[in-house]
Amino acid sequence: MTSPTTTPTASHYSSAHVDPAAQVADAGFVPVQTRSERPSSFEPADFDAPTGREVNWKHTPVAKLAGLLSDEVGDEFAVTVDLDGVESHLVPEEDVYGEFFRPEDLPSALAWKHAPRGLHLRIDAEDEVQEPLVLRFDGSSAEKRAFGQILIEAMPHSRATVVLDHHGSAQYAQNVEIIVRDGAALTVVSLQRWADDAVHAAAHQARVDANATLKHFVVSFGGGVVRVNPNVELAGAGSEGYLYGLSYADAGQHLESQVYLHHKGPHTKGDVLYKGALQGDNAHSVWIGDVLIGPDATGTDSYEANRNLVLTEGARADSIPNLEIETGDIVGAGHASATGRFDDEQLFYLQARGISEEEARRLVVLGFLSDVVQRLGIPALEAELLEAIETELAAVDA
Numbered sequence: 001m002t003s004p005t006t007t008p009t010a011s012h013y014s015s016a017h018v019d020p021a022a023q024v025a026d027a028g029f030v031p032v033q034t035r036s037e038r039p040s041s042f043e044p045a046d047f048d049a050p051t052g053r054e055v056n057w058k059h060t061p062v063a064k065l066a067g068l069l070s071d072e073v074g075d076e077f078a079v080t081v082d083l084d085g086v087e088s089h090l091v092p093e094e095d096v097y098g099e100f101f102r103p104e105d106l107p108s109a110l111a112w113k114h115a116p117r118g119l120h121l122r123i124d125a126e127d128e129v130q131e132p133l134v135l136r137f138d139g140s141s142a143e144k145r146a147f148g149q150i151l152i153e154a155m156p157h158s159r160a161t162v163v164l165d166h167h168g169s170a171q172y173a174q175n176v177e178i179i180v181r182d183g184a185a186l187t188v189v190s191l192q193r194w195a196d197d198a199v200h201a202a203a204h205q206a207r208v209d210a211n212a213t214l215k216h217f218v219v220s221f222g223g224g225v226v227r228v229n230p231n232v233e234l235a236g237a238g239s240e241g242y243l244y245g246l247s248y249a250d251a252g253q254h255l256e257s258q259v260y261l262h263h264k265g266p267h268t269k270g271d272v273l274y275k276g277a278l279q280g281d282n283a284h285s286v287w288i289g290d291v292l293i294g295p296d297a298t299g300t301d302s303y304e305a306n307r308n309l310v311l312t313e314g315a316r317a318d319s320i321p322n323l324e325i326e327t328g329d330i331v332g333a334g335h336a337s338a339t340g341r342f343d344d345e346q347l348f349y350l351q352a353r354g355i356s357e358e359e360a361r362r363l364v365v366l367g368f369l370s371d372v373v374q375r376l377g378i379p380a381l382e383a384e385l386l387e388a389i390e391t392e393l394a395a396v397d398a
Contacts, residue, residue, distance in 0.1 A: 034324055035260055035290035040102035044071050044113055047106040056105065059286040059318050061254055064225045067145045067171040068107045068201050073114055077146035077170065078138045086133050092118035097151055100207040100233070101177035108203040111173040115149035121162060123186070125155035132161040132189075132378055139170025142197040148174040154184035154212075161187040161378065166223075169195040178206035180214045182236065187215040189376065193388075194223035196253070202228045210236030210265070217376060218245040218274075220255045221388055229258040234268040234297075243272045245287070246372040246385070248392050249315065251280025258288040261304070263297035272304035275372050277365060278315035279392070286318045293325045293333060301331040308339040309368050362393050 038056070041047065049069050050057040081087060094117035103109040123129060137148070152162055164176070180186045192200060200223050208214045220226045232241045247255040261270050276285045287306045308317035321335040342364060350360035366389060373385050 034292070035322065036262065036292050036324070038104050040104045041109060042098075042103060042112055044106060044109040047109055049106060056258065059288075060227060060256060061225060064199060064254075065107065065201060065227075067199065068110065068173045070145075071110060071113070074146040075144040077144075077148060077172065078140070079119065079148075080136045080138065081134070086121075089121055089123060089133065091120045091122045093120055094118065096120060096153070097149065097177065099177070099179060101175060101205045103175070104203065104231075107173040107201040108175055111147040111149060111175045111203075115147035115175065117149060119149065120151040120153065122153045123155055123158040123160040123184070125158055125181075127155070127158045127160070129158075129160040132163045132381070134163045134165060137164065137166045137172070139166075139168035139172060139194070139198060142169040142171065142195070142199075145171040146173075148172060150175070151177045151179075152186070152188060153179045154181060154186040156181040157183040159185045161189070163189045163191065163378075163381070165191045165193065166200065167193055169198045171199045172201075174200070174202040176202060176204040178204065178214065178216075180206065180208045180212040180239075182209045183211050184209075185213045187217070187377070189217040189219065189378070189381070190228060192218075192220040192223050192226045192228065192255075194226065196222065196224055198223045199225045200227070204228065204230040206230070206232045206241075207235050208232065208239040208241055211238040212236060213240040213242075215242045215375075216244070217372075218247075218257050219385065220245075220247040220257075221392070223253065223255070225254045227256040229260075231260040231262075233262045233264055234270060235264045237265045238267050239265055240269045241271075242375075243270070244372050244375055245274030245276075246369060247274075247276040247285055248369070248389065249276065249278045249280075249283040249285045250392070250395070251314075252282050254284045254286070256286035258286075258290075259304070260290045261292070261302070263291070263293045263300045263302060266297060267299040268297055268302075269300070270302040270304075273372065274306045275308070275369055276306075276317060277309045277311060277369060277392070278317055279311040279395070281314035283312075283315040284317075287320070289321045289335065291323050291333070291335065293327060293330060295326045298327055298329040299331055300327075300333065302333045303335070305336040306338075307368070309365065310339065310341050311365070362390075365389070365393055
């Protein structure tokens with residue numbers, strides 16, 4: 001295990017966040033060609049402040065993230081534990097951080113530097129936790145900037161669901177390190193239900209060991225700018241990763257996820273599905289999906305898809321799927337992306353059966369988004385999210 005105080009060598013980050021065009025012009029540098037080559041470092045000084053021209057920032061409103069790009073100590077951030085007994089799983093062991101996590105951008109490196117250690121949620125070996133373990137994050141003001149560092153560790157053959165529930169308002173940069181040991185099954189749900197003026201940049205990085213399973217959900221309904229980037233490595237033989245996302249962007253909101261799934265071990269299985277709805281002027285969603293099937297990932301089965309439903313004029317969805325395959329011995333691999341408006345044939349079909357246009361639109365959107373909601377497997381949370389979708393739809397008709 002690598003100590004969190006250990007930093008990569010200079011060669012690992014010497015060209016971090018340099019515009020590819022500039023790199024080509026300088027014969028001394030080679031552009032970063034693929035997602036797997038992205039530099040990493042624990043030191044904020046090794047990252048230039050993003051300008052919006054870099055490949056991993058060009059769809060992001062960088063100016064609105066200015067508070068999370070400054071190398072200054074942040075404010076206190078309230079974290080509460082809602083479920084009795086969770087305290088027994090919180091283990092303040094600072095030296096365990098950084099076994100897999102490596103910051104890949106400036107906000108993440110600053111969170112590594114400034115965030116307090118100690119929020120280590122460990123599920124003991126063979127333990128099966130029936131109820132979701134809920135960590136609630138409450139911001140008190142959009143003027144406050146804060147950094148967070150979380151380690152979620154599922155020990156061998158354990159079972160648990162962890163929910164990270166974000167509310168209120170703040171400028172919050174967050175690192176989430178996830179380790180799923182051999183034979184464990186872990187579900188992690190990150191809910192972004194911020195106030196409209198909140199700014200949230202999060203890096204989730206997970207390693208899944210042999211015969212283990214990770215289900216990872218990113219659900220973003222609130223916040224002015226929300227950027228949650230999951231990075232999952234299927235490291236062990238027979239490991240499985242299911243990465244699901246749901247977003248609903250209103251006027252002026254920017255909701256973004258850059259997803260990276262790395263099939264490293266043999267006989268791994270991955271499924272990526274992100275769905276989003278958008279409504280209102282300048283509502284913007286960004287999804288970038290990168291899947292890498294490595295040279296040793298024989299017998300891999302992988303698929304990624306992104307679907308977006310644009311409900312009104314003035315909304316925009318950017319969707320970019322990428323797939324790299326470095327071995328010819330796989331079960332299957334594919335990717336897909338689609339963005340569109342209401343299907344007139346679906347609306348006509350429902351209206352022809354006596355359903356009003358307003359109700360028909362509601363049913364189409366609910367059917368479109370509930371596919372992801374129902375994969376959560378948490379009935380109470382599923383009901384909350386479906387109610388939130390109903391509320392959003394009511395705003396369209398108002």
